[in-house]
Amino acid sequence: MSLLRTIKVAWEGLALHKGRSLLTTLGVIIGVAAVIVMLAVSAGAEAEIADQINTLGANLILVQPDYGRGGFGKDSGDRYGLSYGDVQAIAENVAGIHGVSAEQNTTQDVRGGDVTLTEISIVGTTPGFPAVREYQVASGRFLTQEDADQANRVAVLGAGIAGELFGGEAALGQRIKIGTTRFTVVGIMEEKGVVGNTDFDGRVYIPITVVFERFVAAKFGRDAVWLIYVSAADRADLGGVIAEVTALLNRRYDIDPAENAFTMMTQDSIIDAAASTTESFRNLLAWVAAVSLMVGGIGIMNIMLVSVTERTGEIGLRQALGARPRDVQLQFLFEAIILSLLGGLVGVFAGIGGSYLFGQLGTMRTEIVPLSIPVAFGAAALVGIFFGYYPAVKAAQLDPIEALRRD
Amino acid sequence: MADYLIELTGLSRVYGRGDVAVHALRRVDLRIERGEFLAVMGPSGSGKSTLMNLLGCLDRPTAGRYLLGGEDISRLSRNALAGVRNRKIGFVFQSYKLLPRLTALKNVLLPLLYNRSEPLSEAECRERAAAALESVGLAGRVQHRPNELSGGEQQRVAIARALVNRPAILLADEPTGNLDTQSGGGIMDLLHRLHRDGATIVMVTHDPEVAAHAGRVIHLRDGLVERDDGNGKQGVAS
Ligand SMILES: Nc1ncnc2c1ncn2[C@@H]1O[C@H](COP(=O)(O)OP(=O)(O)O)[C@@H](O)[C@H]1O
Numbered sequence: 001m002s003l004l005r006t007i008k009v010a011w012e013g014l015a016l017h018k019g020r021s022l023l024t025t026l027g028v029i030i031g032v033a034a035v036i037v038m039l040a041v042s043a044g045a046e047a048e049i050a051d052q053i054n055t056l057g058a059n060l061i062l063v064q065p066d067y068g069r070g071g072f073g074k075d076s077g078d079r080y081g082l083s084y085g086d087v088q089a090i091a092e093n094v095a096g097i098h099g100v101s102a103e104q105n106t107t108q109d110v111r112g113g114d115v116t117l118t119e120i121s122i123v124g125t126t127p128g129f130p131a132v133r134e135y136q137v138a139s140g141r142f143l144t145q146e147d148a149d150q151a152n153r154v155a156v157l158g159a160g161i162a163g164e165l166f167g168g169e170a171a172l173g174q175r176i177k178i179g180t181t182r183f184t185v186v187g188i189m190e191e192k193g194v195v196g197n198t199d200f201d202g203r204v205y206i207p208i209t210v211v212f213e214r215f216v217a218a219k220f221g222r223d224a225v226w227l228i229y230v231s232a233a234d235r236a237d238l239g240g241v242i243a244e245v246t247a248l249l250n251r252r253y254d255i256d257p258a259e260n261a262f263t264m265m266t267q268d269s270i271i272d273a274a275a276s277t278t279e280s281f282r283n284l285l286a287w288v289a290a291v292s293l294m295v296g297g298i299g300i301m302n303i304m305l306v307s308v309t310e311r312t313g314e315i316g317l318r319q320a321l322g323a324r325p326r327d328v329q330l331q332f333l334f335e336a337i338i339l340s341l342l343g344g345l346v347g348v349f350a351g352i353g354g355s356y357l358f359g360q361l362g363t364m365r366t367e368i369v370p371l372s373i374p375v376a377f378g379a380a381a382l383v384g385i386f387f388g389y390y391p392a393v394k395a396a397q398l399d400p401i402e403a404l405r406r407d
Numbered sequence: 408m409a410d411y412l413i414e415l416t417g418l419s420r421v422y423g424r425g426d427v428a429v430h431a432l433r434r435v436d437l438r439i440e441r442g443e444f445l446a447v448m449g450p451s452g453s454g455k456s457t458l459m460n461l462l463g464c465l466d467r468p469t470a471g472r473y474l475l476g477g478e479d480i481s482r483l484s485r486n487a488l489a490g491v492r493n494r495k496i497g498f499v500f501q502s503y504k505l506l507p508r509l510t511a512l513k514n515v516l517l518p519l520l521y522n523r524s525e526p527l528s529e530a531e532c533r534e535r536a537a538a539a540l541e542s543v544g545l546a547g548r549v550q551h552r553p554n555e556l557s558g559g560e561q562q563r564v565a566i567a568r569a570l571v572n573r574p575a576i577l578l579a580d581e582p583t584g585n586l587d588t589q590s591g592g593g594i595m596d597l598l599h600r601l602h603r604d605g606a607t608i609v610m611v612t613h614d615p616e617v618a619a620h621a622g623r624v625i626h627l628r629d630g631l632v633e634r635d636d637g638n639g640k641q642g643v644a645s
């Protein structure tokens with residue numbers, strides 16, 4: 001029998017058992033959909049991280065104490081928590097830097113006009129912040145050195161906060177209350193949107209010294225900063241700047257350099273770290289998907305074996321009418337392959353739909369990986385061939401007389 | 408040398424081995440000419456079906472030689488046997504053995520799908536199958552499924568299926584065994600007509616009246632040909 005005819009016979013064989021055929025493919029549908037959804041989830045996570053990292057700028061270094069070594073704060077006895085003085089010291093002593101800034105943050109309710117916004121991120125920072133984060137004011141001005149030195153009660157609003165409190169530009173010059181402290185709005189930042197986990201527009205920027213004084217003194221003391229930004233003037237000099245900053249901090253705190261007390265993160269180092277975590281994440285997902293495809297394949301094998309048993313009479317008859325063992329084997333093999341391809345096709349649509357739905361409903365970002373579609377589909381075909389082979393061989397080995405008798 | 412379609416020489420078939428061995432056929436010699444209508448009779452268990460399976464190339468003899476149209480069948484591979492079944496043998500079973508979900512036409516079409524020596528196009532296949540159904544008087548039942556047909560009609564479909572590849576021989580194992588007298592009579596009339604038109608037929612039956620339709624009757628007992636009223640020579644005797 002020609003291959004085309006064999007495929008047609010296999011197709012008709014399946015059409016005669018529609019209900020069962022559909023049930024059989026369920027495993028493959030789920031397996032293929034799982035491959036696509038999982039890759040979409042992992043690609044989404046990766047894109048999310050990449051977006052987040054790319055906003056840092058290539059020349060930026062994030063300086064933090066190694067938090068893994070213990071607490072950071074007044075009571076922890078931590079001798080190398082960073083301090084406000086470090087910012088000044090870095091600015092004065094390290095060559096080849098474009099800007100320095102720092103953050104010490106708090107979360108407070110913000111009231112302005114008749115509106116109260118709860119649990120807003122308050123970023124205590126320094127005049128260098130717009131330069132290092134490449135993030136500018138849209139109107140008014142940013143915090144000045146004088147604001148920092150005198151701990152002026154002035155605030156620069158994220159675009160979203162300005163809109164919510166005062167409908168936008170009108171915010172300039174208005175009085176707001178952060179916690180129990182009154183501030184004057186001196187600037188509004190440009191719109192930046194949500195990047196990574198950070199809603200830039202939903203934050204309020206105030207002098208870091210005010211945060212020390214009004215919000216974190218009891219907890220962390222009056223000069224503790226949790227993060228220092230250093231941006232290098234030249235990307236090529238990044239390594240040199242890191243070395244100098246590290247040496248300076250070690251000197252200031254009298255730390256043995258071998259202790260590696262500080263972490264210096266750059267966009268590149270974060271990307272490397274993220275790549276290795278997303279890779280292991282993706283490997284895990286690949287295994288999950290492979291296992292579900294496998295389960296689907298075993299389902300197909302199971303049903304094909306049942307089918308061979310149930311249709312023994314048919315097989316015997318076909319043999320009596322001239323089907324060679326090969327013809328029988330190919331018929332059942334093609335039935336399995338068609339089943340898994342159909343399952344694969346439905347699975348592709350389910351996977352695309354599922355990825356889309358996940359992205360819409362959850363907080364998870366999904367990005368369909370185009371390559372995952374042919375890969376999943378191909379995997380389904382392989383599953384059909386692999387798991388259809390044994391039942392097909394069993395069918396082909398049936399003795400025609402025995403098979404004819406069982407009816 | 409006479410032109411025998413079938414020559415069995417010392418044909419034996421033993422099921423199992425040793426103590427449990429069943430000698431279903433014991434060194435049977437049998438010759439069948441082209442155009443003969445042979446009825447095989449004998450008590451249950453005498454080896455009739457075993458003989459039919461061997462004639463039909465569904466099984467291979469334990470010993471002896473089977474020449475079909477001069478070709479030694481006993482030595483062929485499973486694949487080659489399938490080809491012989493397809494082209495030279497037409498089977499009719501007691502229980503019709505139609506595929507229940509296929510129409511009469513598709514059932515009749517099956518042997519054509521496996522015909523590799525003379526592959527026909529889709530349209531030619533349909534034409535041949537429809538013609539075969541018409542020749543057994545079922546022109547109006549082409550699109551019916553087996554459960555929409557009477558027993559007699561189902562057996563006619565089976566006969567059409569057996570004929571569609573224009574086989575050298577038609578083998579029928581108790582073709583009227585499941586039918587009432589009237590439908591059985593119809594089937595016998597049909598076989599008769601096919602025989603008159605030149606078909607070679609071997610048919611197993613329990614019914615002497617049915618056997619009387621045949622030109623030659625052989626009786627099996629315990630795997631041996633006990634009586635052969637045509638003695639392997641007689642031609643048509645209707
Ligand atoms: N597959 C088999 N295995 C073992 N014994 C068998 C098998 N088929 C038939 N026999 C035995 O061979 C003998 C002849 O059987 P069979 O040809 O079916 O007889 P009939 O068709 O004349 O009733 C019987 O004794 C039967 O039990």
Ligand SMILES: [Mg+2]
Pocket residue numbers: 455456
């Ligand atoms: Mg029998």
